Amino acid sequence: MALNRLFAGLAITPNLISRRAIHIAAVNFASQPDIDKPKPGLGKSYRRIVHFPKEYTVKPLEVTNLAGRDPVSGRVIAKGIGGGIKHKFHWIEWLRDGPKEGPPQEEKVIQVMEDGCRTAHIALVAVGDKLKYILATENMKAGDIIKTSRELPRNPVRANEGDAYVLGALPNGTIVHNIEKVPGEGALYIHAAGTFGTILRRQDDRIIVQMPSKRLFSFDQHCMAVVGRVSNVDHGDTPIGSPQRNRWLGNRPRSGLWQRKSGRHGRKIKPPKPVKEICAPGKKALPTINLSMHP
Structure with missing residues (x-):
């Protein structure tokens, strides 16, 4: 099996291969260990492991810091991670569920x-x-009363900051965050500090939302969203200040990092991408296999 992988990138057979080619292939194979690196966006973290209990709790949870290593093999997968102040994890309740009829839940x-x-x-x-943790909005403070409802009314509602309604119930121009991908499965989009999306228009039973990246997403009108901007707006504008504080944040120093060019060979201005339709994944039919008696 290892020999087949060794000659996989070569165009000639192992019988006709030279000794030098074998040596080069062996060195390349030894210098590139078989590590399955995750694709971005799959939700696999190499910074910490959170020890979740079976039931939801507001008690701070214990974590195990990984420092960029795979928890099974121990190999370094994500560089630039290490050290940092030891924090406990607060379990966020991403599902804002409310009544489908009648007055909203307070x-x-x-x-x-x-x-x-x-x-x-x-x-x-x-x-x-019951108690739960949620993401705070920009102006949220202790003592506020927020509302949650899954009702889809005929006329748009006048929501306050922190209220959670379905996208179809909010008027155009509303600033939202914590948007569901599929109704009833919890918020998946716009979690970072200071970010927000904007409801632009309606297309049939779909709602077009401009994301923080300025790209347009099309959501189902029954997807829940929280009104307002995510808290800690100054997070992106706050300088780190010192290398030591960068280590407190859990960032390991690296030298010689790649930098984006500036000038005429730098970043190009590209047209915006088309609207991306967000919906539940469907089952795809398997391709037809045609068999024949000829090799």
């Missing part, structure tokens, strides 16, 4: 605090006799 903000494991601030919210 929730009270108990406390707004910083979280070392994310850029945005979080808020402790009381719903009935």
